[in-house]
Amino acid sequence: MELWGGLLDEHKESTLKNGVSPDCYISSYLRSREEHGHAEATGSGITEDGWMRDKFLTYVAASVLEAGSDTTSSAALAFVLFMLSSPNALKRAREEIDTVVGDHRLPDFDDQVNLPYVVACVKETLRKHPPVPMGVPHRSEQDDIYKGFFIPKGSTVIGNVWAIHMDPVRYPNPTVFDPDRFYNKGCSTSWSSGPDAHDRDHYVFGWGRRFCQGALIAEASLFMICARIIWAFNFSTPKDPDGGCSLLPDADDEDGTWSDGFVRVPKTFPVVWNARSDSKAAMIRKISDDLQLEWQSMGLEPDST
Numbered sequence: 001m002e003l004w005g006g007l008l009d010e011h012k013e014s015t016l017k018n019g020v021s022p023d024c025y026i027s028s029y030l031r032s033r034e035e036h037g038h039a040e041a042t043g044s045g046i047t048e049d050g051w052m053r054d055k056f057l058t059y060v061a062a063s064v065l066e067a068g069s070d071t072t073s074s075a076a077l078a079f080v081l082f083m084l085s086s087p088n089a090l091k092r093a094r095e096e097i098d099t100v101v102g103d104h105r106l107p108d109f110d111d112q113v114n115l116p117y118v119v120a121c122v123k124e125t126l127r128k129h130p131p132v133p134m135g136v137p138h139r140s141e142q143d144d145i146y147k148g149f150f151i152p153k154g155s156t157v158i159g160n161v162w163a164i165h166m167d168p169v170r171y172p173n174p175t176v177f178d179p180d181r182f183y184n185k186g187c188s189t190s191w192s193s194g195p196d197a198h199d200r201d202h203y204v205f206g207w208g209r210r211f212c213q214g215a216l217i218a219e220a221s222l223f224m225i226c227a228r229i230i231w232a233f234n235f236s237t238p239k240d241p242d243g244g245c246s247l248l249p250d251a252d253d254e255d256g257t258w259s260d261g262f263v264r265v266p267k268t269f270p271v272v273w274n275a276r277s278d279s280k281a282a283m284i285r286k287i288s289d290d291l292q293l294e295w296q297s298m299g300l301e302p303d304s305t
């Protein structure tokens with residue numbers, strides 16, 4: 001509450017008192033709430049006429065940010081690690097992007113249907129190393145019997161996503177990074193997302209009523225991040241200056257390569273990035289400059305580099 005509640009207070013100040021604010025969910029909610037007579041609605045819960053009070057509003061906004069940032073970024077970092085560890089997959093993904101997108105524009109959302117191998121690489125990343133490997137614990141609201149097991153009311157139930165993804169019947173050779181398990185030549189790769197557990201080919205977003213609400217945003221973000229990285233950069237791991245061995249971490253070394261914790265991410269490792277051509281470098285710089293301007297127009301500090 002100290003962190004996120006502080007941000008809400010800043011927004012209240014800028015939106016309601018100073019009338020300047022970025023066009024975002026919190027600002028527009030605060031403005032609407034004020035128009036309905038609640039410039040101030042401190043405390044938790046909702047007002048009698050249904051407006052979220054400050055604490056509730058803080059939780060809603062913060063849970064989206066908390067749930068969506070580490071998870072998506074850890075998947076993007078895992079993608080870089082798996083691509084470096086699987087040069088053949090990287091080569092095929094790059095060939096697909098070069099054929100479909102070419103050199104003169106960046107990959108965009110519309111390209112997704114024509115980039116089935118790239119999508120398969122992202123999905124295989126999520127399968128092989130789910131960002132939240134033990135899912136989010138659930139609690140049974142009543143006594144239940146599942147496949148002969150009695151689950152008393154109040155039990156903590158953990159769906160082990162990791163174990164499901166390592167099921168050799170569902171995923172032959174489960175420890176191998178193999179995007180082909182999701183790839184059908186000539187067909188676009190579906191994300192197969194949705195809460196229906198019988199219509200899924202991976203379980204990284206959970207299942208049932210508490211299924212990840214951000215799954216579609218996560219998939220769209222990951223597609224854009226991963227496709228654009230491959231389009232834009234040659235990337236590689238440098239060699240150890242002393243021994244000459246590659247500094248690429250072993251993606252299968254769970255303790256050495258991956259962080260501990262609820263969301264698991266590759267520990268920092270060195271990667272050298274080079275734009276694939278001068279024209280791509282110019283495009284990347286322009287996008288970066290435009291973003292800095294957009295950032296500043298929202299009243300935020302530009303990056304220092």
Ligand code: HEM
Pocket residue numbers: 063064065067068069071072075130131132135136137204205206207208209210211212213214215217218
């Ligand atoms: C690769 C990225 C992501 C992964 C792996 C992921 C994974 C998960 C998992 C495993 C759950 C628990 C599901 C369950 O209890 O069965 C969850 C819940 C949730 N996720 Fe995500 N998530 C990702 C991205 C996002 C994004 C981008 C957002 C929002 C913009 C988001 C918002 C949420 C919210 C609000 C919940 C709680 C849903 C509830 O309890 O009803 N997630 N996510």
